[in-house]
Amino acid sequence: LAKTTQPISMDSYEGQEVNITCSHNNIATNDYITWYQQFPSQGPRFIIQGYKTKVTNEVASLFIPADRKSSTLSLPRVSLSDTAVYYCLVGSLYSSASKIIFGSGTRLSIRP
Amino acid sequence: SQTIHQWPATLVQPVGSPLSLECTVEGTSNPNLYWYRQAAGRGLQLLFYSVGIGQISSEVPQNLSASRPQDRQFILSSKKLLLSDSGFYLCAWIKRGSSGANVLTFGAGSRLTVL
Numbered sequence: 001l002a003k004t005t006q007p008i009s010m011d012s013y014e015g016q017e018v019n020i021t022c023s024h025n026n027i028a029t030n031d032y033i034t035w036y037q038q039f040p041s042q043g044p045r046f047i048i049q050g051y052k053t054k055v056t057n058e059v060a061s062l063f064i065p066a067d068r069k070s071s072t073l074s075l076p077r078v079s080l081s082d083t084a085v086y087y088c089l090v091g092s093l094y095s096s097a098s099k100i101i102f103g104s105g106t107r108l109s110i111r112p
Numbered sequence: 113s114q115t116i117h118q119w120p121a122t123l124v125q126p127v128g129s130p131l132s133l134e135c136t137v138e139g140t141s142n143p144n145l146y147w148y149r150q151a152a153g154r155g156l157q158l159l160f161y162s163v164g165i166g167q168i169s170s171e172v173p174q175n176l177s178a179s180r181p182q183d184r185q186f187i188l189s190s191k192k193l194l195l196s197d198s199g200f201y202l203c204a205w206i207k208r209g210s211s212g213a214n215v216l217t218f219g220a221g222s223r224l225t226v227l
Contacts, residue, residue, distance in 0.1 A: 034215065043202045043218025044156070089216075099171070100146065100216060102156040
């Protein structure tokens with residue numbers, strides 16, 4: 001998997017839009033970008049996945065520029081329940097992948 | 113449906129005692145399976161992964177071991193626990209996502225406290 005760099009922590013307020021950016025300069029042609037969310041005492045859960053341009057689901061949007069060397073997870077109108085650690089993973093997950101290593105993630109804190 | 117189960121959910125063990133954590137996946141065959149550990153306030157550390165029965169790759173050589181006796185069963189063990197083994201242990205498998213690319217799916221975790 002490609003090495004990723006994310007901010008260690010971010011703070012925001014309820015109702016705001018939060019954007020978390022992940023840098024992945026060594027992304028390969030076949031690599032996808034996947035974001036996970038982890039609450040305390042739970043395993044990470046899938047949020048969104050994309051290859052290029054923009055992907056949107058009921059939870060978030062993922063913006064990927066043309067060079068694909070970075071990606072931005074956008075959480076619209078956050079609430080207190082969005083306080084969690086967010087991980088960005090980049091890799092060719094079509095094939096039967098082997099080693100999958102998580103980075104430090106971004107600890108997002110939402111205040112009232 | 114495809115599900116992953118881990119047990120026990122919590123356990124408290126004395127130093128030097130053995131450990132066995134079990135993980136099973138239902139609704140799929142030949143999954144890639146993973147064991148991660150998360151110490152308090154820390155990130156996810158990959159311990160072992162397996163691409164098939166009897167095939168184990170170790171990422172962190174220590175007093176832990178893993179085995180895959182059946183296609184959908186992954187076991188984490190230790191003969192003698194250390195205080196530093198305390199943590200939240202997570203089993204995961206790769207599930208094909210709706211976009212076609214695979215997604216890592218986690219179990220509920222096993223919280224181990226070594227005293």
